Amino acid sequence: MTVPVRRFDAVIVGGGGAGMRAALQLSESGLKTAVLSKVFPTRSHTVAAQGGISASLGNVQEDRWEWHMYDTVKGSDWLGDQDAIEFMCRKAPEAVIELEHFGMPFDRLENGKIYQRPFGGHTQNNGESPVQRACAAADRTGHAMLHTLYQRNVRANTQFFVEWMALDLIRDEAGDVVGVTALEMETGEVYIFHAKAVLFATGGAGRIYAASTNAFINTGDGLGMCVRAGIPLEDMEFWQFHPTGVAGAGVLITEGVRGEGGILLNANGERFMERYAPNLKDLAPRDFVARSMEQEVLEGRGCGPNKDYVLLKLDHLGPDIIKQRLPGIREIAIKFAGVDPIKEPIPVIPTCHYMMGGIPTNYRGEVVIPQGDNPEARVNGFYAAGECACASVHGANRLGTNSLLDLVVFGKSAGDSMVEFIRNEMPNWKPLPANAAERSLARISRLDNQTNGEDVTEVRTAMQRTVQARAAVFRNSENLAQGVKEIQEVAERVKRIQIKDKSKVFNTARVEALELENLIEVAVATLISADARKESRGAHAHADFQQRDDEVWMKHTLYYGDDRRLTYKPVHTKPLSVDYIPPKERTF
């Protein structure tokens, strides 16, 4: 079977914040670039980000990128790579100013500068007191940013392939990346995209959990493609639970609510965060607040008939602030929690929100994997940025507003690296290997021909229940070991999933089945990586190993899918220009 080939200098998979920021670099450099996206770009999940994007602009209070760096390192529980963190925090002000110049509708201060609000874990003078660092467009910052980036790409004439789902990575005999296969959803046809450089900006995979703030499309497609192509995944045990998901619905309520002065209350009406984090209180980092909330519930101080949630109170901010700064939250609370936060508190629970791990990269956006003695050898022609990548700037726990920053800083950086690589090292396309589309065609044909198979929804539900139960906020050895066993059983079932819809035209059943094949790789990686880490660090809170163990465990996990084995690599302790920030106890 011949598969049609389309040829571009660069192919970007994913049309969210990172993909579109990278696309600008490539389009504006004059290289022939294709952006593939499962959904129309403005429907990517970046659109749902709410509270802000961090940068030490100092528009309200004195601020320095060094303080931002310190907070990010401490937030990461010393698992973040300090060169990448320095790079991101130093670039933050220019990245935000650039978005403003692109036309992003930031809120404004009286003096006309960009409005900034406080956010969890962001402080002045290395932990002294909260600082207003989150640049915000009301509580729709992701929407404002994503639309602005799309608009800028319209101006740059970027070529989008809308509703095209990438299926597999194409590597040649040397292991270099030379393209991807992709499914045109409208026609059901498979194509090869032959490229000098490929960027994955495929976003998160929160849908491995039963309750998640993530969109349906967050299925870890880039990670699944990597695993199938022999690329390891980094730090997959670290998943962020956002403290304030709407109880029952899972929909996100921004940390910006607490940035504006909202507080968490238990069933006794007590502002319990004062006990856990006397200094930062409700604005402690997310892993810390999520654990405190779970602890309150475990000790019987949860609210509601089942005592299983806490309350987010913001009525004391007054209707004006709520309507001006948090209009989207009010809309969500009314629609999904049935309460108007001007009058009543919102029931909230910690909800899976963000994947700190991902495809191993450096701060240039290059994908790096162990080769011989080198723990970080470049995979020629392969780049990743945004939530799917692990640079690693977030380490074991991401600070709020650092994700939008990550997208634009590393989207741009990866774009620059690709332009450089294509210009200096790749005058011509490397030849495609024979049968470049074989794996993808085999996957599709298996789906079409499977009989007596497993139902996609049932198997996906089994996966989500397992991950939810076994890789939650609090973990323990027994639970994790059980989880490893269960998820591998689910993985066997995924091999036999079946669809009834055999149509070629916009077959969303087929898309969901292909997505499940990606999700399961992420789920297995998560449980195996988590089971192995015998310490507590950031979002990995282990009941049987409650302390952080820097001696043994200050290292990154690498998971290989082909034989489900783990290796480790050192954390980068050498920043680019400033002094190393040595580990210390993490209190707030």
Next chain:
Amino acid sequence: MTKARFSIYRYDPDKDAKPYMQDYEIELGPNDVKLLDVIVKLKAMDDTLSFRRSCREGICGSDAMNINGKNGLACVTNWADLKQPIELRPLPGLPVIRDLIVDMTQFFKQYHSIKPYVINDTPPPERERLQSPEDRLELDGLYECILCACCSTSCPSFWWNPDKFVGPAGLLAAYRFIADTRDLATNERLDNLEDPYRLFRCHTIMNCVDVCPKGLNPTKAIGKIKDMMVKRAV
């Protein structure tokens, strides 16, 4: 558990000669609140049922459809508030690709036609371009559009002339850039709309305002553009 009845537009060009309405009946529990939750459940029973969806919280704009005769987002609609059988159809006026999935090419073409980006060729300052809170307030009610197309596909003027009339979503976006103090192309933007069709096919029927899931008011924005045209002419 409660029973809910549905009648859903079905069309798969791969096998159907023409579209038809299919009836569904489903048992729903207390956790099935939103219409999208229910459609996802229906798809678990019948995986051929095709529709778009993503964020399930009303911000991505994927799951716009015609619900009991009115355009809306399935994810922010409570199914229990709807009269049964709940009739679901694709957004009107656009070609149907399959079931509830429409071809939005024409809609986006109109959006692109208004040059949806800030035009300002002066060299950017080192820091942000300043904008007063009052000037920024002018963008509220405009920039929040999610491009779901509920408005344009409920507009008779857009149905008759989708290739010539920009439509409410595109015109709302046009005014979003006109109203932005950082944009310097107001005249060029007004020129771009000065045409018997592009702007002036709006007959203030206001279906757009009625259906917008974000509570925006394209008719008001269109009125402001028309005012500016008049002022410019005198």
